[in-house]
Amino acid sequence: MLGEGIIKGMAETARNFFGSYHDADRMTTVQFPEDRIPAKENARNFPFLVFDGEDPAKGLRCVACQICEKECPPKCIYIVKDTVKKPDYIGKLQFQPRVFDIDVSVCMSCQICVEVCPFEAIKMDTDYEFGTADRFGGLLLNKQRLAKPNTYYRKIHATEAAEVDERLAAEKAKAEAKAKADAEAKARAAATAAAAKATPTPVVSPTAPAIAPAPAK
Amino acid sequence: MIADVLNGILLMLWRVVSDQPAPLAALLPALPEALRPVVSAVLCVSPIIGVFATLFALTTLMERKGLGRIQNRLGPNRVGPFGILQPAADGLKMLTKEDIIPRSADKLVHFLAPVALAVPTLLAYAVLPYGRNLVPLDLDAGLLFFFAVGASTELAIFMAGWSSHNKYSLLGAMRAIAQMISYEIPLILSAVTVVMIAGSLSPAHIVARQDGFIWGWVPHWYVLTPWGFVGFLIFTTASLAESNRSPFDLPEAESELIAGHLTEYSGFKYALFFLAEYLGMFAISGLGVTLFLGGWQAPLPGLDWVPSYLWFFSKLILMVFIFIWIRGTVPRLRVDQLLNLAWKFLLPLALINLFTAAIWHFTAVWQFPGALLLRWLLSAVMIGGAYVVLGRALSPRKKVSLRTYRYAT
Numbered sequence: 001m002l003g004e005g006i007i008k009g010m011a012e013t014a015r016n017f018f019g020s021y022h023d024a025d026r027m028t029t030v031q032f033p034e035d036r037i038p039a040k041e042n043a044r045n046f047p048f049l050v051f052d053g054e055d056p057a058k059g060l061r062c063v064a065c066q067i068c069e070k071e072c073p074p075k076c077i078y079i080v081k082d083t084v085k086k087p088d089y090i091g092k093l094q095f096q097p098r099v100f101d102i103d104v105s106v107c108m109s110c111q112i113c114v115e116v117c118p119f120e121a122i123k124m125d126t127d128y129e130f131g132t133a134d135r136f137g138g139l140l141l142n143k144q145r146l147a148k149p150n151t152y153y154r155k156i157h158a159t160e161a162a163e164v165d166e167r168l169a170a171e172k173a174k175a176e177a178k179a180k181a182d183a184e185a186k187a188r189a190a191a192t193a194a195a196a197k198a199t200p201t202p203v204v205s206p207t208a209p210a211i212a213p214a215p216a217k
Numbered sequence: 218m219i220a221d222v223l224n225g226i227l228l229m230l231w232r233v234v235s236d237q238p239a240p241l242a243a244l245l246p247a248l249p250e251a252l253r254p255v256v257s258a259v260l261c262v263s264p265i266i267g268v269f270a271t272l273f274a275l276t277t278l279m280e281r282k283g284l285g286r287i288q289n290r291l292g293p294n295r296v297g298p299f300g301i302l303q304p305a306a307d308g309l310k311m312l313t314k315e316d317i318i319p320r321s322a323d324k325l326v327h328f329l330a331p332v333a334l335a336v337p338t339l340l341a342y343a344v345l346p347y348g349r350n351l352v353p354l355d356l357d358a359g360l361l362f363f364f365a366v367g368a369s370t371e372l373a374i375f376m377a378g379w380s381s382h383n384k385y386s387l388l389g390a391m392r393a394i395a396q397m398i399s400y401e402i403p404l405i406l407s408a409v410t411v412v413m414i415a416g417s418l419s420p421a422h423i424v425a426r427q428d429g430f431i432w433g434w435v436p437h438w439y440v441l442t443p444w445g446f447v448g449f450l451i452f453t454t455a456s457l458a459e460s461n462r463s464p465f466d467l468p469e470a471e472s473e474l475i476a477g478h479l480t481e482y483s484g485f486k487y488a489l490f491f492l493a494e495y496l497g498m499f500a501i502s503g504l505g506v507t508l509f510l511g512g513w514q515a516p517l518p519g520l521d522w523v524p525s526y527l528w529f530f531s532k533l534i535l536m537v538f539i540f541i542w543i544r545g546t547v548p549r550l551r552v553d554q555l556l557n558l559a560w561k562f563l564l565p566l567a568l569i570n571l572f573t574a575a576i577w578h579f580t581a582v583w584q585f586p587g588a589l590l591l592r593w594l595l596s597a598v599m600i601g602g603a604y605v606v607l608g609r610a611l612s613p614r615k616k617v618s619l620r621t622y623r624y625a626t
Contacts, residue, residue, distance in 0.1 A: 002612060009547065013542065014542070016289055017545075020290075027290070027291065029290055
């Protein structure tokens with residue numbers, strides 16, 4: 001019958017009108033500056049640099065390989081290599097960036113820098129409050145502003161960070177085991193060499209070459 | 218002399234507040250002869266402007282809050298406690314905005330259009346009875362005056378659309394003309410039924426005829442008769458279209474026409490259009506209250522001690538709330554649907570309603586027991602049958618069936 005749909009619609013809107021006063025879970029509005037909801041785990045906004053430990057200068061994972069700079073589609077990353085090297089999480093000496101800038105007014109949040117980074121050094125942040133009165137300098141984030149601790153990364157992307165931490169720990173353990181094995185091999189080699197020197201050498205015949213100790217790696 | 222004037226003012230205010238007759242007569246004798254017409258006019262006009270401008274501000278807030286709640290949102294709540302100062306912020310924003318006139322616009326007409334819209338809208342308020350003794354201008358043909366003045370707003374809208382030299386403005390104005398002329402006919406026809414029954418074109422007299430109660434408690438309002446109920450529905454639908462409100466807001470359909478005839482208006486002129494639109498809505502709701510809802514009459518016998526103007530304004534606000542409710546519910550019509558509704562549905566229904574009212578009028582002499590029931594049944598069959606038949610005939614008959622494919626498998 002004509003008008004039936006209008007009556008049904010009016011009833012529905014009336015239910016919304018009174019229901020919105022009655023039950024609070026109808027209202028989806030979050031009154032932002034006062035109320036906030038935590039970011040979803042898969043949320044992403046702009047990249048940041050991860051550092052281990054307490055000191056961003058010492059623990060920064062970035063080795064200034066510049067892959068992200070080259071891959072960045074809108075070219076918002078700017079890196080200058082430092083001449084001084086610093087040890088990475090394994091202890092190996094690596095380059096480090098002297099300048100690492102990201103222009104968040106250019107960044108398009110594509111996450112390609114994160115995908116290409118072989119060192120787990122750059123990750124996506126969930127922070128979105130970049131409001132500033134200075135639209136050039138204020139939106140150009142430098143190394144100090146970008147560096148955030150691994151604990152923060154674990155907080156915002158727990159699953160992903162756990163996986164990364166596990167892999168890095170495994171690599172570190174492997175490297176340590178290898179270093180230990182090498183050290184033992186070296187020690188053994190040194191010992192055999194010392195033993196060989198201590199025992200009187202057999203008559204060196206000019207035809208037969210002396211048995212050389214296994215070269216230490 | 219000054220004491221007389223002050224005394225007169227106080228007496229006048231007291232008479233207005235306490236619903237007594239002839240409030241102006243309390244003040245005017247204390248004034249010199251030459252001043253009386255001017256003072257009388259100012260005293261009639263300024264309360265109308267003041268009260269309805271305030272109501273406009275309150276309605277914009279109520280509308281935004283109400284629509285928000287209908288959509289499970291909060292609505293504006295930032296300016297002042299619960300957002301009650303939002304209209305003030307809106308007004309300040311409108312007044313301080315730059316007033317842009319397009320270079321190719323017809324500047325004089327572009328300037329005159331908002332004025333030509335606001336003035337007739339305000340004139341329409343002159344004939345409405347706001348309370349038992351509060352009629353600014355008690356014309357014998359007040360209803361005629363109301364419709365004549367209301368029809369002249371179409372000219373202003375077309376002036377705005379034409380002078381802006383913009384395709385959206387012109388299209389919006391053309392739509393407005395088509396819509397307002399189409400809906401004026403059911404609007405006036407539904408009002409004519411009331412005129413037939415009440416036997417008067419004077420709004421004050423029409424309200425006076427709705428006095429009293431049937432069986433001691435059912436008010437004698439025209440909306441509570443079969444022809445009056447249908448007439449009220451037709452009147453409300455047509456007045457929605459007349460005041461360019463959703464679902465008949467085609468002249469300013471945002472998704473198609475930017476803002477229709479308002480596209481090239483900004484700042485104070487835009488505010489004036491906005492004001493005139495809402496004032497038009499209040500005026501036509503006020504007329505609906507006067508014609509069908511018993512004007513300033515109290516709804517129940519024991520409530521006569523409440524000042525009559527409070528009843529008028531609460532009914533008016535109820536009407537406005539229903540308008541907002543409809544706006545939050547019904548989506549916008551297409552142009553062809555809009556005109557079909559007016560010409561093929563509302564117009565025949567209004568004509569049949571006219572006959573029903575005539576039968577109701579002539580069967581009023583029936584005295585046998587059950588006469589009222591029989592009259593009700595007769596009217597209900599006439600109008601309800603027409604409603605069903607028209608509704609059936611106009612609904613698109615689309616057969617829904619399983620789609621078969623002849624070639625594709």
